[in-house]
Amino acid sequence: MTATTIPIKSVLSAEEIAAQRAPAPDTLRLPPADLFATRAARLTSLARGHAMGEYLNFCARLIAVQDRALAALKPAARPDAALAERCRSHGMPLLDAQGGDLDASAFGAFGQALALILEEAQTFAPAPARDIIARLKGLGADALAKEARLILKAEPGFDTGYAPFIGAALQVDWTRRARALEAGDVFVREEGSLCPVCGSHPVSSIVRIGEGGHGVRYAVCGLCASEWHVTRIKCVPCQSTKGIAYSALDGEGADRFKAVQVETCDECKSALKLVSLEKDPNAEPFADDLATLMLDMLVDDAGYQRAGRNLFYFAP
Ligand SMILES: [Zn+2]
Ligand SMILES: [Zn+2]
The missing domain is CATH 3.90.1670.10 (FdhE-like domain)
Structure with missing residues (x-):
């Protein structure tokens, strides 16, 4: 082409x-509940007969796991009203990806989403990706948080093999939190x-x-x-x-x-x-x-x- x-x-x-x-x-427009289900279905359909079909199918299956992870997590709480007002009046993002909360422990939403993604992905990932998953599972919370921070800040230095899995879990966590907002909470x-x-x-x-x-x-x-x-x-x-x-x-x-x-x-x-x-x-x-x-x-x-x-x- x-x-x-x-x-x-x-x-x-x-x-x-x-x-x-x-x-x-x-x-x-804040993200809908069926975001990942719609995305997975679309990518599955685009993968058919595509030169990169195998890769796109893998991504589609990963997105289907994101859908299950989002459904399994507890909905996020509404943001603190004083914080929301401060962010709105200063034109700051309420769910700041650069410096905001990131709980990389097994108990935080990000950690829980990542655990589910890795568990399921190892059943359908190609062999090289299964090695990456095994290494990623062995990463401690501090090392994991460091990788995730670099991805969120769009700074170089993160492991590109880890990135789609960590990225998928970060998307689940941030989408979950964005879904707890109302449009009026945000300064656009x-x-x-x-x-x-x-x-x-x-x-x-x-x-x-x-x-x-x-x-x-x-x-x-x-x-x-x-x-x-x-x-x-x-x-x-x-x-x-x-x-x-x-x-x-x-x-x-x-x-x-x-x-x-x-x-x-x-x-x-x-x-x-x-x-x-x-x-x-x-x-x-x-x-x-x-x-x-x-x-x-x-x-x-x-x-x-x-x-x-x-x-x-x-x-x-
Ligand atoms: Zn331009
Ligand atoms: Zn965003």
């Missing part, structure tokens, strides 16, 4: 004019480039079908899966509206990935995917991102750096 550039329409369509009169979209910066709930990078962005039937764009958190409203045809990392272009996969077999485009920005040379439910109502921002790594390689060759952060996939 190759990538093709898609022209941006310069004249507003009838739908876009109607969209301007539509009610304001929600600024924040207009056009923010990081998640207003936890401060993490987006994995990709999604175009949803809004109330007026028009497309509404959200950036999707790679950690807690919260979605925050962002403008279309505008770079999420640097907010530039100049030098924006779109590419999609082209050629034989590309039709399955018709929901996915990548938005490139010539101002900051970054690239973030755009997953459109208008083009495919079954698309899912994390699963469709993983299944289109080919598109990342093509824009990387063209000199753009991937801005999305997928905790199952770490570029070397």
